[in-house]
Amino acid sequence: MPKVNLTRRQFLQASSASLFLAGLPLPGYTKDKPPGTISVIMLEGGMDGLTAAPPFGDPNLSKMRKGLIPENYLKLNSFFGLHPSFQYFSGLMANNNASIVHATNFPYTARSHFEGQNLMQGGGLSPFSEISGWLGRSLELAKLPGRSLSLDMPLILRGTENNDNFYPASIRGSSNLKTKLIDMISMFHKDESASVFKKVSVKSTQKDSIVPRDPASLAKYAGKAMSQEGGPLSSVIKVTQFDTHSGQGTDEYSGHGRQLKLVDDIIAGYKQGLGDAWDRSIILTLTEFGRTVKENGTWGTEHGYGSAGFLAGGAITKSRVIAKWPGLSENEQYDKRDLMSTIDYRSICAACLENALGLDHDVIADKIFYTPDLLRVYDYIFS
């Protein structure tokens, strides 16, 4: 067994668990800040960070992608703007509850969706090296539950027994689930399938109200569940169709704009569902790569490298655009085509984990991302 140095949080977790067994109250939580919540919005297909938060202060932006710049963008500061689809998010920025990280990505430059998605969820050192995800491993380490709002269990949440998922069903002709029946099926299964049926059994005892399936409603549902005692401390929602090779468009009614609007709606849904728990919450977006700086031949963009990350939640008390801007001229681009990434997005994920789950940065760097020298950027986001 490798020696693990317990952080203060873990120590409190461990001691409170044993105290609980002894029938005593949980003194640890009264003195220590209770864990926050962490939610991930996965943007599948590769979000174009230059459209989501256009750096209009860079003179090369209009030279490189004249046809892709939103006209009525919202102004963030003298350099960065915000896509008009982010109306709600811009309100959060104004209230110091949201930030943007720009020119950032996981350190992956080969431009494959599937390798990139595997890396951004697995958090390993190379694609397909991990069978668990960085959030799942973190929850396992902190012994906290997480939930995905999807039919499948995404890689990012695998690696812990404490994960679960939820997606409303609508099947004609099936009656209510019988707990005893499912328990029995579970008993005859082994290993993972047995534990999955056990989770179905738990579901059968819960009376969920009818939840619409649009991402915003799912986010609201997730937020509400996370706000409750003993609820999941983490949730994951996926938005598809960011792979805008053709007809990307500029405004909030275009292909890309509509997807960005969904992200905005999801964040609004989370806030509504979380209620008071918003104050200790962090939500972050995740995408496998950004897109080419230049517009391609079919009014879209190709797979690239650097993108942008959107952060929201009451855990943020000062809004910022965090960037070490690499520039957009051809020589400043990665491979003379992509927005360069100057911030390792794993550092952003690590800071959010540290904030929400109370895990030590060094533990996260080493045990979750296998990169002991991963830069700690916590203070840029949360101080």
Place this chain on the structure above:
Amino acid sequence: MNEQFRIAHKLGLMFLPETVLPEDVKSWAIDQLNAKSPALGIKRIARMAKNVPTVWPKSVQPDLLERDNMFSLFKYNKKREEMGLAGFTSEAAIRDNERTNTLGVLDELKFAQRNVYGEDQLKLRFTAFWANHFTTGNIWDNQNHIGHAIDEAILANLNGNFSHMLYKMTTHSSMLAYLDNCWSCGENSENAYWAKKDGFQAGLNDNLGRELLELHTVSPTAKYTELDIKNAANVLAGWGVWPGRITGDDELLSTEQRHKKLLEMGGTINSWDFFKKTHAEPGTKKVLGKVIPAGKGGLKQLTDFLGSHNHTIDYISFKLAQHFVNDNPTKQDVDYITKAWKVGNGDLVQIHTAVIERAITSDEPKFQWPMTWLFHVIRLSGATYFEGWDELEEYNRGVMHARNIFKELGQSFWHERQPNGYPLDKNEWLSGEMFERRIRFADAIYSGGNPTSTPDEIMDRIGANESTRSLVNNFKHRKDQFIALMCSPEIMGLENA
């Protein structure tokens, strides 16, 4: 499970209750590759009356040209709806446009019925494997063309050469639209030249070129470069026309006007062989060291080269082994298939035969996809779960459309999804919600499908193992028995006999 059902579980869709079981199941399995694949379907003459298997009438089997025309009309009407023209904006008109001119609902039902009643169950499983390998999801309103690609580019070419199937899928409207090739043009093409002069954006789109290398053929192990991707995209430039559309969503052309324009652009109205010289990149291109000449014939040379590339053979042989033999195939499993591939120079019958032989030899269980499991449950029990093709127009509260069944189940070839398709190993499918759906569907099939076999009869026929019997015998009610049986490790493919 007895040998017949073990093999039908791993490689097929299970035997219907009335089917006589083959004695030599291995020969039967290999003979299956030559089984006829008629477009079977059921017709329900009156509600609850016996279902009558029939051949689908021509009226519900449109060919590619009709599909293009229907899609064109669908978009034409949509445009007029957007313009607020009288007669196009009422709910009835919108619904009517969907029903009459789109084919997703019909094609999914056809797919379901073929899988439930088809006597070529192994061919259908291989068809599903390739339909997944060559994923064309329903984005850009691809729904009129996905079913055609599955039937005509895959099933119809199942006993040919892999390179031929690769070419037919790469040039199919469904793929060219899904992976954005229809508007792509070479940077030095005539089209790019005129666009630049007029101040318009035009040029290359590398989406299909990239996935052709990454997903359909050599995979990243071949270590191709960004330049290889670009050159593959340049070979593809010029291929395709938006199915049923030429200029875009705003187009208002009659069928005749559209056909006239197609003839000018590509010399044909056949969207499956459509190459626009004006969009092609002049000059030779080099992909992974292979020099590809300019012109329409270049693509065939590229797909032939990639189709027989060693990395393609290794990569797809692994996928076949993972899908049909075991989640974690051994080197021997994969080698067995690559050897047959090389000996037969890509002949799919030899490749599929090797897969069958290896799957039979291996006694490892194989977890089955949700859709395969659904077909297994229906066929094992003799249930009538999908509606008849003659009922599509009727509204029946008790019946779910095939499209909704697959949607709820979480797997469908008509979904909007990513080009890497559905995962082949069980890890991706192990989730509470996915398993919950299996319980619910087992319930719904029992309750609404009137199974002709009881759980006991099914267990006797398949030679269920002791553990399955013991699980099922815990319950008194037949419905509970049925659900427990269908969600047992044995039927789900998690454990062996």
